Amino acid sequence: MGRLATFLLILFAIAALLRADLFFSILYFLLAVFVLSRLWVRRVLSPLRVRRQFEERAFHGEEISADLMIHNTGWLPIPWLEVYESLPVQLKTPPFHRQVVSLAPRERRCFSYTLKGRQRGYYPIGPLRIRSGGLLGIHPSQKMELEPSYLIVYPQVLALEHLGLPTRSPLVALPARSPLFEDPTCVVGMRDYRSGDPLRRIHWTATASAGRLLVKQYRPSIARETLICLDMDKAGYEQKHRFTAPELAIVVAASLANHILVRDRLAVGLATEAWDPLLEDRTRFFLPPSPERGHLMSLLEVLARVDVAPVAPIADLLRRERVNLSWGATLVVVTGRETEELFDSVVSLRRAGFAVALILVQPAAPSAELKQWAELLGVQVHRVWRERDLREGVGDPRRELWR
Amino acid sequence: MNREASRQAGPNHSEEADVCQRVRVVVPGDLALDSAGRQSAAVDALAAIIGISSEAIRVRAAPEGKTAFKLSLPFAAVERIRSLLQSNSAQLRLLRVERVVLEGETGAAEEWAIKEGRFEARAAPQEVEPAAARPKPQPVNLFRPILVGAMIGCIAWSLVGFARILFPAWNGAYLVVGCVLAAVEAGYSFQLIRPRRLFTDEVVRFRAIELALLLILLKAGSYVAAGWQTVVADIRRWPHDPLLILDLQTAVLFVLAFSSWLTATVAARDLDRVGESPERSRYYVSPMQSLSGRFFWGGGLLLVVSGLILIGRTAPASRDWSLGAILRSLRGSPSPELAFNVLLYFLLGLVALGQVRSTILIKRWREQEIPVDEVLPRRWVRASLVLVGLAALLAFLLPTGYTVGLLELVGTAVLWAAAILTYVFGLLMLVGALICSPLFALLAGLEVPPAKPVRPRLEPPPPAPTAAGYTPDWVLLMRSVLFWALIVAGALYVVRAYLHDHPELSHILSQLRPVRTLRRLWAAMLSLLGRWRRSVRLRLPRRTAKRREPREERGRPFRFFRLGALSPRERIRYYYLSILRRAERLGYPRRPPQTPHEYHDAMEPHLQQAHQEMDSLTEAFVEVRYSQHSIGSDQAREVREAWRRVKLALRSLRRAGEEQGRE
Secondary structure: OHHHHHHHHHHHHHHHHHOOHHHHHHHHHHHHHHHHHHHHHHHOOOOEEEEEEOOOEEOOOOEEEEEEEEEEOOOOOEEEEEEEEEOOOOOOOOOEEEEEEEEOOOOEEEEEEEEEOOOOEEEEEOOEEEEEOOOOOOOOOEEEEEOOEEEEEOOOOOOHHHHOOOOOOOOOOOOOOOOOOEEEEEEEEEEEOOOOOOHHHEOHHHHHHHOOOEEEEEEEOOOOOEEEEEOOEHHHOOHHHOOHHHHHHHHHHHHHHHHHHHHOOOOEEEEEEEEEOOOOEEEEEEEEEEOOHHHHHHHHHHHHHOEOEOOOOHHHHHHHHHHHOOOOOEEEEEEOOOOHHHHHHHHHHHHOOOEEEEEEEOOOOOOHHHHHHHHHHOOEEEEEOOHHHHHHOOOOOOOOOOO | OOHHHHHHHOOOOOOOOOOOEEEEEEEOOOHHHOOHHHHHHHHHHHHHHHOOOHHHEEEEEEOOOEEEEEEEEOHHHHHHHHHHHHOOOHHHHHOOOOEEEEEOOOOOEEEEEEEOOEEEEEEEOOOOOOOOOOOOOOHHHHHHHHHHHHHHHHHHHHHHHHHHHHOOOOOOHHHHHHHHHHHHHHHHHHHHHOOOOOOHHHHHHHHHHHHHHHHHHHHHHHOOOOOHHHHHHHHHHOOOOHHHOOOHHHHHHHHHHHHHHHHHHHHHHHHHHOOOOOEOOOOOOOHHHHHHHHHHHHHHHHHHHHHHHHHHHHHHHHOOOOHHHHHHHHOOOOOHHHHHHHHHHHHHHHHHHHHHHHHHHHHHHHHOOOOEOOOHHHHHHHHHHHHHHHHHHHHHHOOOOOOOOHHHHHHHHHHHHHHHHHHHHHHHHHHHHHHHHHHHHHHHOOOOOOOOOOOOOOOOOOOOOOOOOOOOHHHHHHHHHHHHHHHHHHHHHHHHHHHHHOHHHHHHHHHOHHHHHHHHHHHHHHHHHHHHHHHHHHHHHHHHHHHHOOHHHHOOOOOOOOHHHOOHHHHHHHHHHHHHHHHHHOOOOOOOOOOHHHHHHHHHHHOOOOHHHHHHHHHHHHHHHHOOOOOOHHHHHHHHHHHHHHHHHHHHHHHHHHHHHHO
């Protein structure tokens, strides 16, 4: 570039001085090469249309096929185009997809690559960086970037037997086994419609007068709702298990939710406070119990993307969320560490009439003090610690289960 | 170790003197990140250990952030390295050598790697690709020597053209052919030699034969025009006078042909190096840089020689060898064959550079294991040809003839500007003189002298009859202006593009005082233009909007009215409404909900000098507006006085506002 520019300027000076046709012809030629090449380079990427297409949600272990469509909508050919798609290492090794193509005018090309949902999470697919340039290398190349899209990989859902939890739900024995949780003949109030509420609960008359969807609230006869309280506080897990234990806790929560909702067809909810990569901030999640299948997907979506962070302890979460529950509901607390505050909160919950199950995700067996205390209060305590279960997805029959 | 034995043992033989085998020494860390001193210290240390010159070591980047020293060593040095490795040399360990690869002729290599503090030998994986995977000879390798030969032929043709000006009887066509053949042969011979690892003496022998053949060819070519008898007579004289074989003409021609051959060999080597990983040396010149530099120098030489040919062709006719005469003779001199020759050179060169770039990029992509589109090389060639062809077409189509030079054009523009200024000044002076002349005459008490009798005006001679095809001067001038505007715009575009792509240079330039001054002037001019544009924008829409709005909405059309013709009641109303209009222009409008008294209260702080008058005006307006009794003319006159005072107060308020704005 520098040489051609210098050469052109010298030639210009000579041509202006000598005024011979020969020099002007050469000056025209080189000037035309320079200008045409530059215009080509500058306009090469503007008519380019790029689209990325893939299923934005995937289950653990599922293979996702992603398509990249590149369309040259202009009348100029694109001699070379370097395409570099950055990908998360958890989904593809090596973590990129690269390709060099040449596009004729109006040509459309499509490339595919496969991602594997090896780990739950909320992943950026991209950005896609595109570079192109001239044929002679006299002008710097042009770059373009396509913003990343996002993929949610749901956490692994295991059968409960494999985790050593009881297969019957709810986890604690309730005084009544009636399938009715609420008395539909006794409407005690109304509330706003929430995603997952059955249509027959909608109070049409009230909705019409209020101008927004309202649903009936029945008097709870026996609550068989389950709320999973997941501890995502950094301090809730031991330092050396800070990666594996929360992941296992998430798998436990997802498996429980799936079991309760799909097999037992009961309402289940989720409460947690964690780091949300979508908002890039610490966020409180409260998904009220609901027996709908769509609700399970929302729940799994949250579990797919949350991450541990320095947030409020689980005891605070329990205190805060109990007000949102009906009397007699079950709380399943999934945490990595037994603390005095947690004992106090559980005692308080028991006294308030809630059924509580505690799942400890830790390698060691619960302390003798906890055992005594749990027996005294009638709280079920489970310990889960099987990394191999996570990898293989099958349980170990010789599992250590303390109850 | 004799030569055959050494070949069988596996060492490689390169064409340089006493260099036989390639060795690669790998050390951790990227030396390129170190200072130049540390880098050269590492090279010197390795050279001292092996006992060779530092220049024999090339520093290259190796994978995983390591550095590889590449050496071409004689057998003795290789043996020394081997013994050092066998003895687990502390010096090599001190240099943190991780791996040493001694390459064999067949591609098999002997690798020494450090393991638990000791160097251990093992068979290195073959780095030579299997035969099936080896790239087949590509057409581009056959095409490149021809391309280089054609470019060298262009230069040779112009040199011959120049020589023919000096020696018109000499037919140098065979020299052009000789140069082209020498260049093509050099390219192919390089491709022939490179894969065979020849000994130095073999290489020398090969090259000597090549050059001898070239000499014979040139000598034979010099006899093409001569008769058979002359040739035989010359050959008979050779045994008696051997210097006749290599006479001055043949020697000069041989030097030229040899230069072509050498240039083609160096170009072939550069083309072979294209795409290699760069050396870690400050003196390293990439093959692309080397090739493009040679291309532009060749182009410069070609232009100089072509210019000399032009001078040679045009100047002798005038027999005047002064610079001015030469420049005059060069102007507009047609030289299509010279232009075609130079254009061909640049066209071929640019296509070749495009190919080199494509090779570099494709090699780089393949090294990075990026899948490359199969159609890419073909499309690249096609697109390069289209680009260069289009540029050549433009060069042929655009006009090159003109009548006025750039400096002359600038001079004409300056003269025009001066003439216009003089004319304007003269007009002003005339108007001034006309206005003042009666006054001066009155003051001087003199009578205006009678006008002189007007001389009969001489009619200009009728224009001479014009020949067919005559073009007026102004058309030629306009054509020159267009021509130079095109050329200068192109040059400015090049400068602008260069500065745009080199922001650091642009930054340095912007710090210079003259550039800063120019930029300030430019900014001031832009700001002035911007102000004008804004002002026009503000006014134009208002006027056009006014023009568009229906006539009845604009209110009553202006008509002349006499204040004295109004009744006293109407006059007082007029006074008050006139004050409202003036105050509104100053930024104190009366809002619709405001009563006259409320408006008076709002205006009072601004009209401290005339608040009583304003009060009386307001009272009078309220009276005439809401009363039904008759209003006398005296009352109207009093109100008129108040109106005048309020007007004065408003005027002083406006002036104060303007002064504040200026500050």
